[in-house]
Amino acid sequence: MITLTDIAYVRSGVEDLQGAVRFASEIVGLEVVDSDEPGVAHLRADARGHCLTFVQGRSGVISSGFTVAGPEALAEAETELEKQGLLVERGDRAGARSRGVSEYIAFDDPFGNRVELAAAQFRSADPVRLTRGAGITEFGHLCLDAPDVHEAYRFWSTTFNARVSDWVGDGACLMRIDPVHHKLAVFRGEEAALCHINFQVDSLDDLMRNWHFLVDQGVEIVMGPGRHPTSGSVFLYFRGPENLTYEYAVGGRLIEDDSAWTPRVFDLEQPSSIDMWRGPVAPTTRQRQLPQTVPAATS
Ligand SMILES: CC(C)c1ccc(C(=O)O)c(O)c1O
Numbered sequence: 001m002i003t004l005t006d007i008a009y010v011r012s013g014v015e016d017l018q019g020a021v022r023f024a025s026e027i028v029g030l031e032v033v034d035s036d037e038p039g040v041a042h043l044r045a046d047a048r049g050h051c052l053t054f055v056q057g058r059s060g061v062i063s064s065g066f067t068v069a070g071p072e073a074l075a076e077a078e079t080e081l082e083k084q085g086l087l088v089e090r091g092d093r094a095g096a097r098s099r100g101v102s103e104y105i106a107f108d109d110p111f112g113n114r115v116e117l118a119a120a121q122f123r124s125a126d127p128v129r130l131t132r133g134a135g136i137t138e139f140g141h142l143c144l145d146a147p148d149v150h151e152a153y154r155f156w157s158t159t160f161n162a163r164v165s166d167w168v169g170d171g172a173c174l175m176r177i178d179p180v181h182h183k184l185a186v187f188r189g190e191e192a193a194l195c196h197i198n199f200q201v202d203s204l205d206d207l208m209r210n211w212h213f214l215v216d217q218g219v220e221i222v223m224g225p226g227r228h229p230t231s232g233s234v235f236l237y238f239r240g241p242e243n244l245t246y247e248y249a250v251g252g253r254l255i256e257d258d259s260a261w262t263p264r265v266f267d268l269e270q271p272s273s274i275d276m277w278r279g280p281v282a283p284t285t286r287q288r289q290l291p292q293t294v295p296a297a298t299s
């Protein structure tokens with residue numbers, strides 16, 4: 001079994017590189033990291049050198065990266081995945097540099113999601129310079145699409161150390177690889193894709209301030225603010241350019257004692273299984289109604 005130690009990054013193709021970077025930095029609040037690769041931009045949220053990379057080209061996710069414990073663990077993972085009949089590719093030096101990792105391998109999960117494993121992800125000792133006061137504390141989780149979440153769980157829990165924390169019926173499987181309720185989720189979708197990328201924020205105040213900011217900026221709010229009954233976090237989903245969905249969340253349970261936790265199954269048919277507050281889903285962009293200045297009285 002391969003032990004994933006953490007999530008590392010998402011790489012996504014974008015037709016409009018400048019537009020994607022502008023949104024991720026000026027709207028989401030991520031720091032743009034210097035890049036000497038033409039057509040490639042890196043963004044940073046936390047101590048990771050970067051966790052989101054945009055590559056000029058066809059729109060859509062390229063790969064999702066995880067770390068393992070080191071070079072030996074990576075070599076063992078390579079052997080194990082090949083034993084399972086998966087086609088595993090060794091990343092080259094330039095690829096590793098672009099990913100901010102020491103070395104990596106790549107393969108497709110059974111649904112076609114491109115997954116990469118790295119021996120180590122480089123950290124940056126420089127303080128993160130978020131572009132606005134979004135309150136982002138870390139890259140929290142990534143969520144992939146797959147047509148069968150139970151089949152996906154079979155793969156992630158037998159090949160890897162992922163354990164289910166909770167199910168939302170046949171619609172979503174929330175998995176942990178450490179005490180955090182989930183760092184990897186699979187959402188039922190027609191085909192392999194990135195469902196969303198999550199950034200944790202520091203406080204409820206940050207989340208609500210971000211909500212008002214996004215609405216003011218005309219950003220499409222997909223759902224929220226609401227509260228997931230599963231992790232217990234307060235969330236806000238919103239859509240960036242080229243259909244990349246972002247999630248801000250605050251809070252979220254830790255599962256410290258595996259033996260004391262029984263995964264729960266929430267009924268997918270009940271809206272409260274996703275949002276206990278039963279807020280609206282996918283409203284179109286809301287224009288905030290600013291209070292009108294009261295005209296001075298004339299006599
Ligand atoms: C609907 C998606 C897959 C989902 C469900 C629950 C949580 C949570 O408990 O925090 C998420 O973060 C989700 O993205």
Ligand SMILES: [Fe+2]
Nearest residue numbers: 141143198247
């Ligand atoms: Fe999420």
